[in-house]
Amino acid sequence: xxxxxxxEALRDAMAEEMRRDPNVFLMGEExxxxxxxxxxxxxxxxxxxxxxxxDTTITEHGFTGIAVGAAMAGLRPIVEFMTFNFSMQAIDHxxxxxxxxxxxxxxxxxxxxxFRGPNGAAARVGAQHSQCFASWYSHIPGLKVxxxxxxxxxxxxxxxxxxxxAPVVFxxxxxxxxxxxxxxxxxxxxxxxxxxxxxxxxxIVAFSLQVGNAMKAAEELQKSGISAEVIDLRTLKPLDTETxxxxxxxxxxxxxxxxxxxxxxxxxxxxAIVMKEAFDYLxxxxxxxxxxxxxxxxxxxxxxxxxxxxxxxxxxxxxxxYR
Amino acid sequence: xxxxxKAKYCKFYEEMLLIRRFxxxxxxxxxxxxxxxxCHLYIGxxxxxxxxxxxxxxxxxxxxxxxxxxxxxxxxxxxxxxMGELMGRSVGCSKGxxxxxxxxxxxxxxxxxxxxVGAQVSLGTGLAFADHYRENKNATYVxxxxxxxxQGQVYESFNLAKLWNLPVIYIIExxxxxxxxxxxxxxxxxxxxxxxxSFGIPGMRVNGMDxxxxxxxxxxxxxxxxxxxxxxxxxxxxxRYRGHSMSDPAKYRSKDEVEKYxxxxxxxxxxxxxxxxxxxxEEELKIIEDKIKNDVIKCVESCENSPEPxxxxxxxxxx
Numbered sequence: 001x002x003x004x005x006x007x008e009a010l011r012d013a014m015a016e017e018m019r020r021d022p023n024v025f026l027m028g029e030e031x032x033x034x035x036x037x038x039x040x041x042x043x044x045x046x047x048x049x050x051x052x053x054x055d056t057t058i059t060e061h062g063f064t065g066i067a068v069g070a071a072m073a074g075l076r077p078i079v080e081f082m083t084f085n086f087s088m089q090a091i092d093h094x095x096x097x098x099x100x101x102x103x104x105x106x107x108x109x110x111x112x113x114x115f116r117g118p119n120g121a122a123a124r125v126g127a128q129h130s131q132c133f134a135s136w137y138s139h140i141p142g143l144k145v146x147x148x149x150x151x152x153x154x155x156x157x158x159x160x161x162x163x164x165x166a167p168v169v170f171x172x173x174x175x176x177x178x179x180x181x182x183x184x185x186x187x188x189x190x191x192x193x194x195x196x197x198x199x200x201x202x203x204i205v206a207f208s209l210q211v212g213n214a215m216k217a218a219e220e221l222q223k224s225g226i227s228a229e230v231i232d233l234r235t236l237k238p239l240d241t242e243t244x245x246x247x248x249x250x251x252x253x254x255x256x257x258x259x260x261x262x263x264x265x266x267x268x269x270x271x272a273i274v275m276k277e278a279f280d281y282l283x284x285x286x287x288x289x290x291x292x293x294x295x296x297x298x299x300x301x302x303x304x305x306x307x308x309x310x311x312x313x314x315x316x317x318x319x320x321x322y323r
Numbered sequence: 324x325x326x327x328x329k330a331k332y333c334k335f336y337e338e339m340l341l342i343r344r345f346x347x348x349x350x351x352x353x354x355x356x357x358x359x360x361x362c363h364l365y366i367g368x369x370x371x372x373x374x375x376x377x378x379x380x381x382x383x384x385x386x387x388x389x390x391x392x393x394x395x396x397x398x399x400x401x402x403x404x405x406m407g408e409l410m411g412r413s414v415g416c417s418k419g420x421x422x423x424x425x426x427x428x429x430x431x432x433x434x435x436x437x438x439x440v441g442a443q444v445s446l447g448t449g450l451a452f453a454d455h456y457r458e459n460k461n462a463t464y465v466x467x468x469x470x471x472x473x474q475g476q477v478y479e480s481f482n483l484a485k486l487w488n489l490p491v492i493y494i495i496e497x498x499x500x501x502x503x504x505x506x507x508x509x510x511x512x513x514x515x516x517x518x519x520x521s522f523g524i525p526g527m528r529v530n531g532m533d534x535x536x537x538x539x540x541x542x543x544x545x546x547x548x549x550x551x552x553x554x555x556x557x558x559x560x561x562x563r564y565r566g567h568s569m570s571d572p573a574k575y576r577s578k579d580e581v582e583k584y585x586x587x588x589x590x591x592x593x594x595x596x597x598x599x600x601x602x603x604x605e606e607e608l609k610i611i612e613d614k615i616k617n618d619v620i621k622c623v624e625s626c627e628n629s630p631e632p633x634x635x636x637x638x639x640x641x642x
Contacts, residue, residue: 025456051456056483057479057482057483057486059476059479059482059483061445061475061476061479062445062448062475062476062478062479062480062482062483063479063483064445065442065444065445065446065448065449065476065479065480066445066446066448066449066452066480066483067449068445068446068449069386069434069445069446069447069448069449069450069451069452069453070449070450070452070453070456071449072434072446072449072450073384073434073449073450073453073454074453075452075453075456092439092442093442093445093446096438096439096442097437097439097442097446101425101435102640102641102642103420103640103641104417104420104421104422104425104427104435104436105416105417105421105425105427105435105436105640106415106416106417106418106419106420106421106640107418107639107640108416108417108427108428108429109427109429109434109435110642141641142641142642144642164642165642166642167642
């Protein structure tokens, strides 16, 4: 199988869709001449030219509004945020303009647009540049939210996002961009989770970077005789509750893992869903692994303490297994 | 030629009067509780939308704020689809799910109807971007108020619109008040037509109470865009006779001030002009006035007879 980095997989997904559909274009800060702040759009300016790979000013509010307007007129923009931290400047257009207009217009205006870029904590960049927006965007009716881990899923789901008529928030992870993965060329539907490790004793649900940590935790747990099932959520909205519930009905224990904060977070929501739909199957209260309730500190030791680590996942799994 | 002019002027009068009567009726229906929430009337500003739509070409796009009923009526939409939306009925253009601030008619080139002050300026620049991308000859008319004129995203949009030379006409409907805050209490530079200058966007300041002057400025601006010169800014000096929305008693301005502007009423003035220059007779005008009165009555009847949206509509149109 082909080995490919996550950043190459993302680039290939965009390039393939741009070859297929002339309405697709990429805009954002440094996406063209600079080849992408994280080199995700490497080579795209050469292939597609400045008309379709468009450098913008550092003005997220304005250029996001322009892209949303272009989508309302039937184009299919891909907006790259240098990081999702800066999407807060543009969040009004993502929510009020992109997500709500189809409903407010009684279905007359769709907004086929993808907002993508790195999300969550990178490494040692401090509080303003390290935040997970998964729960923020998943809260909004009218948005789809995708948060892949592997190159195969990232490529397939980015292509699906570009083809989708809904506004899609596509959350990547900077720490995964350089990782090599085996690439399988296949279609992955939006809204389907993936069981990446099968197990019988505890279910771990995770997304993005934390899928890697969950898999490492599962390996370690195996040594203690605990068989963990790891689910990569891949899409957060719409959430594949069926896969989660079926797994919990099998393992009777659940640990959620996310890089964001607990309060009003993804893990809290999944806990509520599982309590409602699989209460009788739970043999232990759900455990949630998440960031500490603090802005992310800079010091290496504190940063490590603030973010979910493999050990935290192992401890949570042992706790729900009463070990 | 004279005949064409007469037909055009007749249309201007009809369109302005339709907006006036429609909005007056909307105000009454609001008072009766048949329209809820926010309702921003266009009374006083009619000449701006009517004159500018007359300058537009087929295929051009239009987008505005929440003060949107008038623009959609001039776009040629069925008044029932507008009033029905205000009344939250299934016959509304958004099936009753949008409300007064969220009316749309894509087939007529009208892209809403947006509730966040200034958002339509970036969105409208995006509509123009789409036409530029498709390399067609369309232009986009982007309407906003003197309040929105201070929003940051307006200038972010100006900058890119000129950088990319997008076919967009920015229109400030300066009705002197951003809700209750007058222009002179909002900015040290009250000539808003200059707001594009540092971005390379030329501006014109125009009397927005005179439909013919509005049309003339619109034609100039449309020609500017047609020549590939990129964005242009028009500031229209106008006035809203009612409060910001139906819940605003407008106590921040004096009766004298409102009366002064009453003398400048764009519809009454145009009526006098039509009579004085013998474009139309008193009888002809009366026929138009009666017809519009009846049209609005019938429009409201249709809306009253329309049911509220089906409960199943709650969960549709979300993707």
